[in-house]
Amino acid sequence: QVQLVESGGGLVQAGGSLRLSCVASGMAFSSNAMAWYRQAPGKQRELVARITSSGSTDYADFVKGRFTISRDNAKNTVYLQMSSLKPEDTAVYYCNRLWNWGKGTLVTVSS
Secondary structure (H helix, E strand, O other), X not given: OOEEEXXXXXXXXXXXXXXEEEEEEOOOHHHOOEEEEEEOOOOOOEEEEEXXXXXXXXXXXXXXXOEEEXXXXXXXXXXXXXXXXXXXXXXXXXXXXXXXXXXXXXXXXEO
């Protein structure tokens, strides 16, 4: 059974940084593309960034230049390094692989 467990969320001031982690189990991690999504209150869930099994990355326009997705196959972990955070980045951030989702980690950016 696939499990995705996120961590690293919290409260940060605008302009600050956070690093999210997602540890995966029950799957061949290195063979899978992974992604981060987010959902703000009252809004639909949206794609933030994704990384292929070979390490190619893709970002939503609203995070380009500020967020970096990476992976460590030895640790079955995907990361999201977030910098220059804005209040509008406040959301629950979810780790994703195909139809599998983690429970999310809350990021709150204060102005």
